[in-house]
Each structure stands twice: as C-alpha cells, then as structure tokens.
Amino acid sequence: MSGSLLRQVGLLLWKDVRVEWRARELIYATMLFSAIVVLLFSFSFLGGAPPTVEVMSGVLWVAISLSGMLGISRSFEREREADTLRALLLAPIERSALYLAKLMSITLLMLLTSSVVVPGLLLLFGMKVGPGTSWVLFLVLLGLGTLGFAAVAALFGASLGRARVREVLLPLLVYPLVVPALLAGARGTYGVLYGTTESLVDAVRWIKFLLVFDSMAVILGLWLFEPLCAQE
C-alpha cells in the first residue's frame, strides 16, 4: 500500500470514528441490540437443560451478524442523508481508500458489538473458552469472521447508492455471500469451546479457511468497488 493511500485511509477512518464518537447512536443501538439478542436466546434455556457449545457458538455469530447489519445499514444511511458519500466519491482520493476505510470502520463497530455479546455469553450461557491458547484462537476467529463480514458489507453498503429499498437489499445481498464466513466462524468457535486437542486443530483449519475467504473478499471488494460506485 502506498503512503498516500494509507494517509487517505487513515483520514477517512479518523472521520468515521470521530463522527461516530460524537453521535454515538450507532454504538449504543448496536450494543443494545446485541445484548437483547443474547438475552432473548438465554430466555429459551431458562429452567431447562444448559445450552451446548454448538448452541453457544451459533448464538454468538447470530448476535454479531444481526447487530452488525443493523449498524452497517445505519452507518451508510447516515452518509446518504447529507449526501456525504457522494462528496467522498467526488473527492480526489483512490476508491480503494474509501473501501478500505469503510471496511475498517465496520470491523471496529462489529468488534465493539462482540464486546457485549461475548461477556453476555460468558455470563448468561456459562460459556467457557479454556486456557490462553484457546482465547487466542477464539479472538482470531472473531476478528477474521468479522473482517470477512465487513469486507462484503462495505462493498454493497457503499455501492447501493440511491437504489430504492436499499435497506432491504443490503441484507439480502450480504447475508448469502457471508454464509461461508459465518459458518467458518461458528464451526471454529465450536472447536475452541469444545476444547479437545482434535477440536482445536479443527478450529485452526477454520481459521485458515477464514484467512482465504477474507483475502478473496477484500481483493474482490477492492476490484469491484470502483465499477460499482461509478457514475450513474
């Protein structure tokens, strides 16, 4: 990445973080939503058998993907309300800088969501991650799964532009494409939570899969962002 591109990404990311920190509507909304999702799932196990690790990993990724999508939709909608997205598209910056900055800000927002979901699962579901290595694998899975989700969402979020019913279109386009990332995240998390040597090896396999998926998603995003955001 050239220094100029890095500076552009940094500037755009700084702007996104600053705007979000001032408004805080997205932070509060997505964190609250993710807490509600975890809470609702926990109600279904009240008084019954404790949830299995398969259920826990599923709840984790369902909560992250649902609240992440809520935040992403609102984030792009805010750029559209004052037409600032067009101002960015008209600015003399590389389109790839715009894509990478959006990818990073979405990833940050989703990781923030995880900071509510994970403690929620630890508290309400009695989730246990295991020793230090398991935590590292768990966090790597969270990071890579989130990155893959964000790589696809950033591409479609910006490129839907002024399309009608874009709020409906965005999840319809994004969810089918991120199924591999969510599946890998859930299966890998299951492996970590299960905690046997064999399951941890399996988790590493899913991490490798996510690395490949993320690389492909980011490369395709960089490649497609320019034509998808191009002129009307």
Next chain:
Amino acid sequence: MPTESRAVQQVVLRGIFKDYGEKRALSDISLTLEAGQVTALLGENGAGKSTLLGVLALQIRPTRGKLLFDGQDVSELDGVWLRQSLSLLSHEPRCYADLSARENLLFFAKLYGVGSDEQARSERVAELLAQVGLQSAADRPSRTFSRGMVQRLALARALVHRPGLLLLDEPYTGLDQEGVQLLSSLIADERARGAIVVVISHDFEPLAPLLDVAAVLRRGRLEKTQRYSSGECSREQLLKLYSRAAERPLARIA
C-alpha cells in the same frame, strides 16, 4: 494525495446525450465553458439542468457524446486528477452534521490536499470561515446550524481547494439577503481568480449581473445560448431569454 488544485482553461461538451431507459434526459448538448466566465443553466423543472451538471461533475456518464477538459477526453484522463479540479455544491450540504464547521472544512481540506502542512490548512479554513461569515459558529456542530448557515458551510466546503470548475446547483436556496450578497461576491471572486463557474438558479435577480453566458435548456435540449459583456445582463433580459426559449408568456414566468 494531490497537493494543489488544478486550473482548467476550457471545458467542452460535445454532442452529449443521456438516456435513462426510454426517457431521454439530455439531447445533443454542445457547450463550451471558458475560464473566468460564469455560465447559468436555465430552464424549467425537468429540463435537464441538474443532469447536465452531473455530467460536468463526472457523476453521470453520458450515453453518447464527449466531455473535454482542456481538449482532452475525460475518459483518457486520471479520475483522481480530474476530481481535484472539480467542485459541486448540490441541493444537499454534503457536510457531516456531527462535526463542527471547522472540522468539516479541515477534513475536506486534507482530503483535497490543500496546503503543505497543518498550519497552512488551518489558515485556509480560517480564511474561508471568515469569508462565509461563520467564524463565531466555527466550533459548533453543524447540526445546530440554520438552513442558511448550512448553505454557507456547504459553499465553503465547495471552495476549500480553489476548484478550477465550480458547479453550483441552486446556491441561493436558504440564504438571507446578506447571504445572497455574500454568495454573489464569492462567485465574482471565483470568476476573477479564473475559475469556470456554472450555476443553476431560478433566482435571476442576484445572478444576472454576474453572468457571462446564459444557456436555456428545454426538455433536455439546449434551446438558446446568449453571451453578455461583464455586468451587462439584467434580470429582465434573463426573463425575456427564458420566456422566448420556453415559448411561454413572460408574465407566467416573472
């Protein structure tokens, strides 16, 4: 990042057509825009003015025809370099409501590579805030601004990098009398600096004395182009030109 604004001497639209499916928005538009001139695009709602401005702003790709910047087809020029020379003030402010006026302008100044360092950028921003009369509100979030103040901020944003081609879509909207005078003087300054200025407005009174060229569009066609000597054009002349091109009685337009 680009480090300086790019001067443009001439922009030529040659045989521009724009179709949206079956509907033809622009039909065979040919127009030359020169540096140091203010051109008004006039016409009724739906005449194609904003579409034409979108073509000039590189936001709308023509179905047919050529757009030349200093004799070179835009399709052969570097997009980043081209966008450095452009600025568009549209209906929307295109500013971040949660950032202050100063933060907005500093962000766009950095984005356009204005100034060699932070101090130069801050000075340019302070100069613009003074020009548009927003010094006292510079550090307030722009969501607390009135419509007129937002329009002033949007204008400052459009001017931050001293564009070679300045495109203004209904710039007088929401401005009070003082704001109208301020905008007219800024447009005159941009013309004196050598920028190409293109304005869409239905507010003929403040616009007319600034004009060098008036182009009237009707149903996507360029009906009439009229050139004026500096300061010669009046509101009445514009109304006459407009009514002839629109084939409507003057009384119905005025």
